[in-house]
Amino acid sequence: MNIEHPENDFPLTDVQKYLLIAGGIGITPIYSMARYLDKKGKMLRIIYVSRSAEESAYLDELMKDFEGRIIVHHDDGDPNAVYDFWDDLVTPRATHVFCCGPKPLMEEIKAFSGHWPEGRVHFEDFKPVDVVRQDDVAFEVELKKSGQTVTVPEDRSILEALRDAGFATSSSCESGTCGTCKTRLLEGEADHRDMVLMEEEKGSQIMICVSRAKSGRLVLDL
Template structure:
C-alpha cells in the first residue's frame, strides 16, 4: 500500500510516532493486537514496526520508531527525512505475536520501544478487559520512555508498573515475583534481547504455550565470532554457503527453495526445521533444551560445525 504521513509526534527522547493513512481517506485493512507492518523507509531499507493504536481504528495506523544509534540507516532516515505529507510503501499487517483470547490473565513485559505491540493489546481491551492484566514496563529514564503519559492515565495506573534503571545494573527490576509461580496467565515480552533471554530463563518452568516473545532483529543480529558455514538440504541435496550477516532462511529463499517463515527473529517458531546432521548455534527464543539436537530455527540460528544438514 502507499500510505501518507498524516502526523508525526516526538514521544520521548529518540522516539517518534507516525500516523499513516490512505491518501483517499479510505479504511485500512483490519489488524489484530500485536500486529506489525513492513515499511520501506526513506533510505530504501524495509523495516518492521508494530502497530500501537487500537485495532478498532481502521482510519489510520500508528507506529513508533526509535532512532537507533549505529543503525544501517532505516530508523535514522525515518527521523531525519520523513515529513508530514510524505508517502511510504507499507505492507498489509501481519501478526507473529498474537494475543490469545480467553486467557486466564495477561502479564505484559516491555523493554523500551518494545512497548509498541503491547500498547495495542492494552488498547484493544477497552474499558472492560477480558481478563486481569499487569504491565511491567522497563526503561532507562523518564525522558526516553515512550507513551509514559498514556500509561500514567488514572484508568491504567493500577495495572502498570514503570521502572527506570538509569543504566545502572544495580537498579534493574526484579521480574521473578511476577513469574515465580505459573498461574495460567499468558506472558508477552517484547524488548531488547537481554530482557527476553532473562524472561525465557525465568519462565523455564512455565508451559511454552503460555510464553510469547517478539523481536524485530531480523536474522538475530551478527556476532563478532560469526563465520560462514555450509547448509545441505536433505530432500533436494542442494548445498549453500551461509555467509556472515545472512540467515539460512534468507539464503534458501534467494535460491527459490520453499520454507515456512514469519517473524524472522526467532520468536514465533514458524520456521522450525529438522536438524539431521551438524551442531547448531541456537539463537531463537522457542526451542526447548531437549529439542535442540534435532530442531533448528533457520531464521536466526547458525552453525558451530562447518556444515549442517536440515530437513528441507
C-alpha cells in the same frame, strides 16, 4: 511493486488474564495490546522497564489509562538496578505473558519462565538484521572523551563490548530499529547494519547495537 497481506507474528491469545512486559521501545505493541484488552474487559497487568522517564514512550498515557495496573521501573543504565521479575514469574499462573523488548530483557524473561507450561509465555523481539555474522572479525573502538580503547570481539556488538567493559550506554531495541543508541562517529569506516540512519548520516553517526567496523578501528564520541 508487490503487496502482501500483513503478518502477525505476535498474536494475542484469548484468555482471561494477561501479564504484559515491555522494555524500552518494546512498549509499542504492548501498549496497543493493553488498550485492546482493556476495551474487552480483560484482566491485565503491565510491567514497563526502561532507562529513564525521558526515554519512555507513551509513559503519561500509560500511567493515566492503566493506573493501579502498571509497574514502571527505570534503571538509569545501571546493570545492578534492573527490575527483578522473579516474584512475577516464580509461580506459574493461569495467566498468559506477552513480552517485547531488547535482547537482555527477552533472555531474562525466558530464564525466569522456563518452568511455565508451554504456550503460556509469548515473545516478540526486533530482529530485522544480523547483529553478528560468520565473517565478522574483532576490531577496536576508541572512546574519545574517556581516552580508553575497547576491543570488540567477533561475536559481540559494540554495545555489548562497552557494557562488558563497564561503560553505561543508552539502548532500547538493540536491533538497529529505534535510534536510541545513535553515537557520533569521529573516525573510521563503519559497517552500517541498522534501519534508521539516513545516507547522509552514515559518515558521522553509528548505531552501536548492530553496526561494526569496516576498518580495524573506530573512534566514537564517548
